[in-house]
Amino acid sequence: MLALPSRYSWEGLQHFCEQVFIKAGVPAQSAAIVADSLVQADLRGVDSHGVVRTAIYLKRIEAGMIDPFAAVEKVNESEATILVDGQNNFGSVIGTKALDLALEKAKKHGAAFVGVKGSNHFGTGAYYVKKAIEQDMILLVMSNASQTMPPTGGVRPFIGTNPLAVGVPSGKELPFILDMATSVVARGKIIVSAQKGEPIPLGWAIDKDGNPTTDAEAALEGSVLPVGGPKGYAISMFIDILSGVLTGAGFGKYVNNMYENWEESQNVGHVFIAVDINRFIPVEQFKARMDQYIREIKQEPKAPGVEEILIPGELEHRRSLERKKFGIELPPKVVEELTAIGKTYGVDLAQAEFEKAK
Structure with missing residues (x-):
C-alpha cells in the first residue's frame, strides 16, 4: 500500500x-x-x-452542538464594555465578531473590554492578536476551556488549560505575540501525541490516579498539569473567573467538553481587551520604542550554548514562513x-x- x-x-x-x-x-x-x-x-x-x-x-x-446560523449579539453595552452572546455559533466566528467590536470601541473610547458567553472552541489566541496588531492596537485575549487540569493539590480535573494571548505592535522588528496555555502544555498537543502513538515528556500530565505519566492515552484520561505549579493554577482560575463567572458563560465543571458531551453546548467564555496606543503616545513613537526595547533584549549577553535570544512569537513567525515555503x-x-x-x-x-x- x-x-x-x-x-x-x-x-x-x-x-x-x-x-x-x-x-x-x-x-x-x-x-x-x-x-x-x-x-x-x-x-x-x-x-x-x-x-x-x-x-x-x-x-x-x-449533532446540533454548533449552530453555524446563530446570530452573534450584543447583550449589554457601555462606553467601554460589551457583553456578547455567541448563541453557540463557531468559536472563531464569535471571536472574530468580538474582536471587531473591541477594536471599534477602543478606537472610539481608548480602551474596550468585551466579554463573551455562549461560545465554542475559538482556536488560537494568536489568531486574534495578529489582527489587532495589523490595526496598531494592543490586544489581550483570554478564554476558559473544559476541565482538563486539577487545582494544585488535587487529582481530578476542575479547570481548563485556559489560554492567554497578548499582541503588541512594533515597527521594523517583529511584534510581541504571547500565546500560551496555563498548563505545562496545551492538551491538544497530548491529543496529537496520542494520535501519533508517541509518548509525552514526564511532567506534562498525571494519570487518573494522580501518578506522573508519559503515556498520552493515560494523560488524556487523567489531567494536564499547570505551568509553574500553583502560579499557573492561579492564573488559570483568574482567566476562568473573567471569561466564565463574569460573562455568564460556563466556568469550572460547567464548560462542556466538545469531545465528550453530546447533549449540551460548550458555553465557553472569552475576554477581549483592546487598547488604543495613540491615547498614550503617538503610535509611531511607540513602535520606535518597541523596536529599541526588542533590539536591546536580543543584544543581551547569551548563556553558554545559546546562539540567539528570541522574543515571544518569533519562533512561530519563522515556522510560518518555513511552512508557507515548504x-x-x-x-x-x-x-x-x-x-x-x-x-x-x-x-x-x-x-x-x-x-x-x-
Missing part, C-alpha cells in the same frame, strides 16, 4: 477546509473564518489547534481523516498536496 502524501500547501488546505464546511451547510463567510483560523494555527506550528480539529467541528455541527506536514492519521471527510463532502484533499499546488 502506497503511503499517503503528507505535505500540503497552506492555501490548498485552507480552500479544502472552507469548501468542506460550505458543503456541510456553513455560511460561506463563516466557513472562510473557521478555515483561516485552523490553517493559521498549523502555519505557526500549533498543530493541536489546526486542521486536526476539522473532524470534531463537523461532528459538532452534525508546505504543512500532516500526520498519516490526520491525512486519512481529512481524505475521508473530503469524500463525504465531495472535496478532493489531493488538490491541496504541496507539489500540485505549487
Whole structure:
C-alpha cells in the first residue's frame, strides 16, 4: 500500500477546509473564518489547534452542538464594555465578531473590554492578536476551556488549560505575540501525541490516579498539569473567573467538553481587551520604542550554548514562513481523516498536496 502524501500547501488546505464546511451547510463567510483560523494555527506550528480539529467541528455541527446560523449579539453595552452572546455559533466566528467590536470601541473610547458567553472552541489566541496588531492596537485575549487540569493539590480535573494571548505592535522588528496555555502544555498537543502513538515528556500530565505519566492515552484520561505549579493554577482560575463567572458563560465543571458531551453546548467564555496606543503616545513613537526595547533584549549577553535570544512569537513567525515555503506536514492519521471527510463532502484533499499546488 502506497503511503499517503503528507505535505500540503497552506492555501490548498485552507480552500479544502472552507469548501468542506460550505458543503456541510456553513455560511460561506463563516466557513472562510473557521478555515483561516485552523490553517493559521498549523502555519505557526500549533498543530493541536489546526486542521486536526476539522473532524470534531463537523461532528459538532452534525449533532446540533454548533449552530453555524446563530446570530452573534450584543447583550449589554457601555462606553467601554460589551457583553456578547455567541448563541453557540463557531468559536472563531464569535471571536472574530468580538474582536471587531473591541477594536471599534477602543478606537472610539481608548480602551474596550468585551466579554463573551455562549461560545465554542475559538482556536488560537494568536489568531486574534495578529489582527489587532495589523490595526496598531494592543490586544489581550483570554478564554476558559473544559476541565482538563486539577487545582494544585488535587487529582481530578476542575479547570481548563485556559489560554492567554497578548499582541503588541512594533515597527521594523517583529511584534510581541504571547500565546500560551496555563498548563505545562496545551492538551491538544497530548491529543496529537496520542494520535501519533508517541509518548509525552514526564511532567506534562498525571494519570487518573494522580501518578506522573508519559503515556498520552493515560494523560488524556487523567489531567494536564499547570505551568509553574500553583502560579499557573492561579492564573488559570483568574482567566476562568473573567471569561466564565463574569460573562455568564460556563466556568469550572460547567464548560462542556466538545469531545465528550453530546447533549449540551460548550458555553465557553472569552475576554477581549483592546487598547488604543495613540491615547498614550503617538503610535509611531511607540513602535520606535518597541523596536529599541526588542533590539536591546536580543543584544543581551547569551548563556553558554545559546546562539540567539528570541522574543515571544518569533519562533512561530519563522515556522510560518518555513511552512508557507515548504508546505504543512500532516500526520498519516490526520491525512486519512481529512481524505475521508473530503469524500463525504465531495472535496478532493489531493488538490491541496504541496507539489500540485505549487
